[in-house]
Amino acid sequence: MATRIGIPRALAYYSFYPQWRTYLEELGMEVILSPPTTKDILDMGIRDTVTDACIPIKVFHGHVAALIGEVDWILIPRLVSIDGDATFCPKFLGLPDMIEASVQGAIPPLLTPRIDIRDGRFAPLRAWLQVAKILSVPRYRALVAYQKATQVGAYYESLLTHGILPEDAMAMVNKWWSSLQDNSLLALAKAKNSLLRTANSIESSTQRVRLAVVGYPYAIYDDYISCNLLASLRRLGVTVITPDMVPSKSRKAQAKRQPKYLFWHYSNQVIRATYHFFQEQMVDGVIHVTAFACGPDAMVGKLLELDCRKNNRMPFLSLCLDEHTGVAGVMTRIEAFVDMLVRRKEAQTS
Template sequence: MAIRIGIPRALAYYSFFPQWKTFFEELGAEVVLSPPTNKHIVNEGIRDTVTDACIPIKVYHGHVASLADKADYLFVPRIAGLDADATLCPKFLGLPEMIRASVKGIPPLLSPRLDVRDGRFAPVKAWIKTASLLGAGYRQALSAYRKSVKAGQYYEGLLASRILPEEAMPLVDKWTASLRSEEKARRSDARRSTASARASSAQTLEPHNSGIRLAVVGYPYMIYDDFINCGLLNALKRLGAAIVTPEMIPARERQAQAKKQPKYLFWYYSNQVMRAVYYFFQENMVDGVIHLTAFACGPDAMVDKLLELDCHKHGRIPYLSLCLDEHTGRAGIITRLEAFTDMLVRKRGGKR
């Protein structure tokens, strides 16, 4: 029977799941994903987490608890550096220790330290070491790593084509399945798959009746977890807004905006948010900015104010900050979204 690797559907899942899944499946393991966030998962997370944690960390604990009896190992990486400029917040750095100390009765953790600042080959070494814990040899591990990187790149391309993560992931599955088959079929299938992804992106994000274009910014695990954000993306679509998010900007375009930052922030995801917003301003892409911030998030205390000031500086672009935690109610969010979009429609001289 294949080894079962449990992956919590939270935090960096939204950035890296296709890559991680490909890696473990190439090693012959079965990947078990926790269900979408729900009330039970949130309650389990609140029970297990230290009290001053932010909602994404509480939710992560709940997802871990939901996998306790369903996997042989849990994949809880220590993601410490994703580029040369920054690290991640302390909760990401201490995630394996937090989980071991707080959630009882869970299987052993696989917790490679992933930090590109440790050297060019550090990530690949960390992945090969992880593979060796599962009994894989060097060649198999290296091959799995290379395929996983390609899957990750393909996924990023889909997100940049304005596909939302949960819609993009099955497309990556399809693509990796095609990679496993014969070479000729692989090439044509990848082309078809990309083309259909682009077509579907047009459907997903074309402006609706209001003509309003909104940037929804924040950490991917806030933007794409429908339970945490009370279904915000769908609510905005129902209100007729076209939406862009940081992941819909190709990584190289975001990186090109780094020079506009007076000072780099310490945190990777925070830099991505700032750079995406600079890109939206540069391309005149949005009528307003909505920032999803987590109550008790240290980095966001700074990012939220910087975004507000930047919106003011760039032509007083309307800015709405929504601070979320486990007590956030759907009605309160919808009311504020309605007020914000109504104000934008009037600003454009239109009527609801």
């Protein structure tokens, strides 16, 4: 039986799952993903964390607890820096230690590669080779697996920048990857064409209001903690744009416009993507999804609010999430916000 490696469906999962999964599967491991977030998972997370932790951290603890008894190892990379510029929020840096110290029950051993590109461009590769060594996989096999995982990661990122949401993009990556392993170039071409078709349908969307939903991927894409925000907005006829839909090159180009350089990777992404939306006049309003007790967001939220004001008084809504946030409250606020945007747009047109 293959060794089972668990991956919690939270935090960096939304950014890196396809490449982590490919790497581990290419090493011959069986990857087991924790189920989508539910009340039970959140409750387990609340049980295992301190009260003032942010909700994404609580949810992460819950996902780890959900994997206990199901897997032989749990993968929790210690993400420090992937661009040599900013670091991840301190809670990411201490995540493996937090989990070991606080999750109740017999947690399986953790695989915790330390990813810090500031230690040299080959530092991430060295960290992943170490994982292979722990799992007793030969180095040459790990090198091939790493190359494949990098390809998959790049393809996944290009899907996100074409406006496809993470869960759909992951499904497309799976399809594409299995067709590639069959060596069927035709299947690969088809996958690429279907990607373009989807992207074009988003481009040519005629929906009445375009809204930037900005925030950290693990807050905006987790349907449970975001109270189904993205689906609800789409039901209201809104075109939703998120920071992941901005190519990393365009985000980087906005760095010079930042009045204050932020130390944290995801915070910079949010701010820079929003500046890109302003510059390209892509949106009619901004919703900032933030987590209660998030340190970095104290700064990000204020900057966004001020920048919206400076940009032609762009309508701005801050949605703060915690374990007490209810669907009804979120719905009331977004319906009112969208109504106001529609009227504003109509008034501007007339």
